[in-house]
Amino acid sequence: MQGFAYEAPSSLEALRARLAAAQGAGELTQVLAGGTDLLVQMKQGQRAPGLILDIKRVGETQALAVDGDTLVIGASVPAAKAKAFPLVAEAFPGLAHAIDLIGSSQIQGRASLGGNLCNASPAGDTIPALIANGFEAQILTAEGLRTLPVEAFVTGVGKNALAAGEVLLALQAPVPGPRSGDAYQRFTPRTEMDIAVVGVGARLTLDDAGVIASARIALGAVAPHAFLAEAAGAALVGTRGEPEALEAAAAAAMEAAKPISDKRGSADFRRRICGVLVKRVVAQALERCTTEGAK
Amino acid sequence: MSEAMDFKVIGTRPIRPDGVDKVTGRASFGADFSLPGMLEGAVLRSPHAHARIKSINTDKALAAPGVKAVVTGADFPQVAAGAIEGGEGGGDFADLAGNVIARGKVRYHGHAVAAVAAQSRAQALAALALIEVEYEPLPAVLSLDAALAESAPLIDEGLMTSGLPEPAAAPSNLASVIEMGNGDLEAGFAEAALIIERRYQTPTVHQGYIEPHACVGRWGQDDQAMLWCCTQGAFDVRSMTAKVLGQPVGSLKVIPSEIGGGFGGKTTVYLEPLALQLSKKSGRPVRMVMTREEVFRATGPASAATIDLRMGFSSDGKITAAEAIMAYEAGAFPGSPVGPGTMCVFAPYRIANFRIKGMDVLVNKPKAAAYRAPGAPQALFATESAMDEAAQKLGIDPIELRLRNAVEEGDSAIYGPKFGPIGLRACLEAAAAHPHYTKAKDAGVGRGVAVGFWFNVGLQSSAEVHINEDGTVTVIEGNPDIGGSRASMALMAAETLGVPYESVRVVVADTETAGFSNVTGGSRVTFATGMAVVEASKDIIAQCCSRAASLWSTDEDMVEWRDGAVHPRPGVNVEATPLSLKDLAGQAGRMGGPLLGKASLNARGAGPGFSVNLCDALVDQETGQVQVKAFTAIQDAGKAIHPSYVEGQLQGGAVQGIGWALNEEYVYSPDGIMENAGFLDYRIPVASDLPMIETQIIEVPNPGHPYGVRGVGETPIVAPLAAVANAVSASAGVRMTELPLSPPRVLEALDQA
Numbered sequence A: 001m002q003g004f005a006y007e008a009p010s011s012l013e014a015l016r017a018r019l020a021a022a023q024g025a026g027e028l029t030q031v032l033a034g035g036t037d038l039l040v041q042m043k044q045g046q047r048a049p050g051l052i053l054d055i056k057r058v059g060e061t062q063a064l065a066v067d068g069d070t071l072v073i074g075a076s077v078p079a080a081k082a083k084a085f086p087l088v089a090e091a092f093p094g095l096a097h098a099i100d101l102i103g104s105s106q107i108q109g110r111a112s113l114g115g116n117l118c119n120a121s122p123a124g125d126t127i128p129a130l131i132a133n134g135f136e137a138q139i140l141t142a143e144g145l146r147t148l149p150v151e152a153f154v155t156g157v158g159k160n161a162l163a164a165g166e167v168l169l170a171l172q173a174p175v176p177g178p179r180s181g182d183a184y185q186r187f188t189p190r191t192e193m194d195i196a197v198v199g200v201g202a203r204l205t206l207d208d209a210g211v212i213a214s215a216r217i218a219l220g221a222v223a224p225h226a227f228l229a230e231a232a233g234a235a236l237v238g239t240r241g242e243p244e245a246l247e248a249a250a251a252a253a254m255e256a257a258k259p260i261s262d263k264r265g266s267a268d269f270r271r272r273i274c275g276v277l278v279k280r281v282v283a284q285a286l287e288r289c290t291t292e293g294a295k
Numbered sequence B: 001m002s003e004a005m006d007f008k009v010i011g012t013r014p015i016r017p018d019g020v021d022k023v024t025g026r027a028s029f030g031a032d033f034s035l036p037g038m039l040e041g042a043v044l045r046s047p048h049a050h051a052r053i054k055s056i057n058t059d060k061a062l063a064a065p066g067v068k069a070v071v072t073g074a075d076f077p078q079v080a081a082g083a084i085e086g087g088e089g090g091g092d093f094a095d096l097a098g099n100v101i102a103r104g105k106v107r108y109h110g111h112a113v114a115a116v117a118a119q120s121r122a123q124a125l126a127a128l129a130l131i132e133v134e135y136e137p138l139p140a141v142l143s144l145d146a147a148l149a150e151s152a153p154l155i156d157e158g159l160m161t162s163g164l165p166e167p168a169a170a171p172s173n174l175a176s177v178i179e180m181g182n183g184d185l186e187a188g189f190a191e192a193a194l195i196i197e198r199r200y201q202t203p204t205v206h207q208g209y210i211e212p213h214a215c216v217g218r219w220g221q222d223d224q225a226m227l228w229c230c231t232q233g234a235f236d237v238r239s240m241t242a243k244v245l246g247q248p249v250g251s252l253k254v255i256p257s258e259i260g261g262g263f264g265g266k267t268t269v270y271l272e273p274l275a276l277q278l279s280k281k282s283g284r285p286v287r288m289v290m291t292r293e294e295v296f297r298a299t300g301p302a303s304a305a306t307i308d309l310r311m312g313f314s315s316d317g318k319i320t321a322a323e324a325i326m327a328y329e330a331g332a333f334p335g336s337p338v339g340p341g342t343m344c345v346f347a348p349y350r351i352a353n354f355r356i357k358g359m360d361v362l363v364n365k366p367k368a369a370a371y372r373a374p375g376a377p378q379a380l381f382a383t384e385s386a387m388d389e390a391a392q393k394l395g396i397d398p399i400e401l402r403l404r405n406a407v408e409e410g411d412s413a414i415y416g417p418k419f420g421p422i423g424l425r426a427c428l429e430a431a432a433a434h435p436h437y438t439k440a441k442d443a444g445v446g447r448g449v450a451v452g453f454w455f456n457v458g459l460q461s462s463a464e465v466h467i468n469e470d471g472t473v474t475v476i477e478g479n480p481d482i483g484g485s486r487a488s489m490a491l492m493a494a495e496t497l498g499v500p501y502e503s504v505r506v507v508v509a510d511t512e513t514a515g516f517s518n519v520t521g522g523s524r525v526t527f528a529t530g531m532a533v534v535e536a537s538k539d540i541i542a543q544c545c546s547r548a549a550s551l552w553s554t555d556e557d558m559v560e561w562r563d564g565a566v567h568p569r570p571g572v573n574v575e576a577t578p579l580s581l582k583d584l585a586g587q588a589g590r591m592g593g594p595l596l597g598k599a600s601l602n603a604r605g606a607g608p609g610f611s612v613n614l615c616d617a618l619v620d621q622e623t624g625q626v627q628v629k630a631f632t633a634i635q636d637a638g639k640a641i642h643p644s645y646v647e648g649q650l651q652g653g654a655v656q657g658i659g660w661a662l663n664e665e666y667v668y669s670p671d672g673i674m675e676n677a678g679f680l681d682y683r684i685p686v687a688s689d690l691p692m693i694e695t696q697i698i699e700v701p702n703p704g705h706p707y708g709v710r711g712v713g714e715t716p717i718v719a720p721l722a723a724v725a726n727a728v729s730a731s732a733g734v735r736m737t738e739l740p741l742s743p744p745r746v747l748e749a750l751d752q753a
């Protein structure tokens, strides 16, 4: 690992100023949240920043609150805190599970959702859950703030929509209403300490008659970045999640998936597992609509 | 030994003496050692699986900041061919030297080409990038089929197959052939009511020890050298390193650190000769530590194997004939464990008509190293899968089928000698009665049974027992403690001497302090080094008796050792209070000096180890994922000196075997680069993948050991491969013959079912 400078600005203004200065000076800068991706990548020689900017002292990145109808999770909030936040645990059990899959307790003491998202691994576990739940990314720009839906934030393998000098500040989503439920499952050969071969997130909401009124299904590890499988969701709307509806959603997801073959699985295998997981995840989310979500 | 032996401390479960240091992080492992002025070494490794080295230029690296020395193959002597004795992997010194650093040719991706020592690791790594190597890439040979093909590229142009009836006419990648047989094979098959004939395949796997290889080497101006390293055998490191460097054995002192796992993979040398040569050139001590990636790319895999098996059975389940044609990948140099594989493949059974052929085959992969019962897991995976299928087809309970064929005391083993008392039948009977076997299976679950076997070895060991002036005991021996052997040595010394366990301290000493001992391997330490400790303790007892007799002015045969003290024999008319170790040690200065007992021996009579494993597995029919729901390991330990550490061996072997069966494998790119050289994608099981591994120790004492011990370290990994595969086959409803049983492979099989 090469030598580097480390700084930890303690306000938004200081962070913005430091980013601008670094950009002006052409310093290779890397934002640090938990460092559980970044440090590994530096040790493996994949990244060699000249400046590391730790954002954990910027209060906005540590926010964890319900603001009216909106859940806000600061970009550097550690996974352990985020998953234990009552609203996350109660109304977003799928997201909470996705967070809980990251590494181990030790890793979760540091790893953030913001880092998971910015790292933009096709297999990042929280990303499909964030997309399914309609999260938006709140971004600090040179002039102010902008927001982007998470599905537009990830743009490629390890690539995100941040321009030079921009930083992710927080993630925010509407608090779900009644008769709504989410779920996330991933497929890995091992039970833990593994990387998703396929990840599927879903958020469903039912109308008073128990018919699916809205359905968002997001897929991970089957394309260069996680994405919203709109046709899969559409296949469920207007149904009660009957077996044929699940089959149709699975078929649509498999159609939308563009997996590669690599050491973690062939394209065919991934596509097939994607179909299986969509059915299982939708069934689980549906169950939550009528139980937990029904409050 | 008598079966009615009444033990005082043997069979109890005291805390191991190295335990506190290990759980508090105070124990020193290979990478923990440092010396003033020490340099950091790093290795340049081949980017090709197979290539000729046309030139190496190290000038720029030598001139780089902080660099003190660079070595290449040209800095090492040519080593003459000669068999390596006493190790577990076997092999040849010339091949060992060629594996330590390439000369002329690189034979696998990761093969060491040069090494640098610099003031910091960063400087050493930067210098590696400045070494200019010109390669002429050659086609890589990556499978048994490719290696044995007619026009296969030759990995070693001079390699003539040994073991053929006629001398080989031309070089090939087939290093050697082994054949054995007995009876009339075809007549046996003609008698059979059922013949199982299949090809079984197992992948290249790694031992997966958690501690990477590490050492510090210091060359002295007087040409005396010292090595601190993590190893399973300091004496083997000494002889191998001396050979690779062309130095006399006595000029090298090796000090073993604590060891974070080896499983056979630390019975050879990789970094040690490089570190010493760099130290010699630089005049400074040099530390070398592998990364996990280097461990995968350049150290000890276990051989991938292909076994064509044919077994015939009478309708009542007797084996009428058996044939095995076994090809094992040696890696880039000869020496796969196909030899022991051929000896193990049918070892558990009485078979009158059989033929076995083994082939040791070169491929462009790292040189295979020993891994727990080398060669046996692959072999028994085949046989025990066939036994399971036969049981199914004959409608005979799988344990019953094995009981009908099991070897017993007095039977001639297929590999030659007559079995003494052995525990196969006892293990099978215990398995049949075990609650795991008698309780009903859950829906969808498959249950698998398999037998395991390993010879166990004796070899050479030494021990000293020192009685300190207060009567406490110091045992000095030379076998690195991997599985709790200090505790077992202390228990055997305490039992023999009649003193408390707590008063015995066991020291694992360096090559100049302890007498010679072969590696910690072959499941030999509790057996052979334990025997040396017992004999050295008996030497102490003899000296104590002699001293007491002279004190009491009587003859030695008038006194006896009982309960930790010398007593006059019953009926002998001597007025005397018994003399304890403490009494006699306290008077040593007046009575012939320090009490020091010694033993060195070549242990004969190692007792073979048999096991039976039971596995329940559930296959997810939609994804091919396997869940191991229950696992029971039953094994004959002869006598469990410390039952907890025997159970630990059974559990650890089961877990490694489950990993081998389910997910572990080297994934290679078409040009021979391992694509999963890390623990993220080389999947050893994690705790949540496993059920509690239940154990049951069977004790059929080994008459070759004073307390009945037989080795227990290796047998545990032999049965799990087939136990898991049989369970998966049952749950999936399709016979699985190729490992690992990863989800894609199982799903594919389900499709074809």
Ligand SMILES: Cc1cc2nc3c(=O)[nH]c(=O)nc-3n(C[C@H](O)[C@H](O)[C@H](O)COP(=O)(O)OP(=O)(O)OC[C@H]3O[C@@H](n4cnc5c(N)ncnc54)[C@H](O)[C@@H]3O)c2cc1C
Binding pocket: A030, A031, A032, A033, A034, A035, A036, A037, A038, A039, A040, A055, A075, A076, A101, A102, A103, A104, A107, A110, A111, A112, A113, A114, A115, A116, A117, A118, A119, A123, A124, A125, A126, A162, A166, A167, A168, A169, A193, A194, A195
């Ligand atoms: C042992 C282990 C197991 C793991 N298991 C999993 C797993 O099961 N599933 C999974 O998805 N991941 C896993 N990970 C990966 C990692 O822990 C997660 O991706 C984690 O969420 C990253 O968060 P972090 O805060 O540590 O990110 P960091 O390492 O701090 O940052 C990651 C990247 O994002 C950038 N970045 C971070 N925050 C911002 C920001 N606010 N604005 C702009 N850029 C930013 C950084 O510059 C860096 O490039 C594992 C990692 C380890 C070491």
